[in-house]
Amino acid sequence: MNRLISILFLLVMCVLAQADQLTIGSVSEQIRQAEYLHEEARIVDHGWVITRKLIEQAKAALADDQLISADELSKRALRTAQASVDQSIRQEEVWRARIPSS
């Protein structure tokens, strides 16, 4: 029984420790990175609508002190922003393959 309580205690401590790592600064940094990548994609006309929405939602959640939600939204924004940049790089290489041959 004591063993089970110890394990549960450790688990609770782990969760709390993780939550402690989330700070306004770390989430803000994620949002900043997502904005940077989104802008990189936009410059070459490859910005995605979803990235802009996620960034706006993450900012709103952060302003509302919803740190966990802001963290999740900014991570999603970062993923879609990175995907849009990857798309722009990939298309630079392959777009000509779609032209009908003369």
Added chain:
Amino acid sequence: MIRRVACLVGLLVGLGSASADPESDRQALARYFEQRFPDVEVVAHIDGAYALNEQTREQWLAMEDFPPYEFSVDDGEVLFNTSFEDGSGYQDCFDDGNVKARFPYFDLEKQTVVTLELAINDCRAASGEEPLAYNGEDIALLSAYMAFASRDSVIDIEVPGEGLSAYEAGKQYYYSRRGQLNFSCSQCHMLMSGMKLRAETLSATIGQVTHWPVYRFKWQEIGPLHRRFVECNEQVGAEGLDYQSETYRNLEYFLTYMSQGLPLNGPASRK
């Protein structure tokens, strides 16, 4: 030795396709659609999706009995004939308005593509008038009237050497996948042309620019080609660009050359 020659030939072929001239591109595209739709003449594509589906064509022709853009053409004519404060007017820039067949063109001095909408604002600026908003009603009405005045004229634009990079940029945009759905313009309007996207038939690339501006029932008003570009972008999850941005003007330049030689039939109505 054989391998070297093969490499050289491959390189030359690669270079050739990389720098294909607009006329070769246009002919290749026309052939593509001739093979894809053997029963549809290339010129018929000026009616867009209504050239590809008999049932929807009949509905569209019935709608055209009372064209919803008629009042826009009338209002555009009034605007076209209204003088600027300095006494000059649109006629000084565009004669009787039958000029659309030569737009867009590559301006060698400005080193940029000039669309009809851009030229309308240039005309106004030359007379000290404020520019019209590209997403506003007045510019759509003016271009509706000028499209009507240009009906049946044949698209006759040029791509000079210095305009090739703008043409190529438009071409690249057309064939590049973008947005979260990872779609290119060419996927919908070449590979899937004639197929249904929900209830709508997808039109062919050729003829796509001949009938603008368009009264869309979805919009409940007449609107420019660039508004449709924005809509297309957003439908695949890509961010739309500003009307008359360089990218959209280059895209219009490429698309217009792909319709070179086809008659203008704007304005038109679309669902």
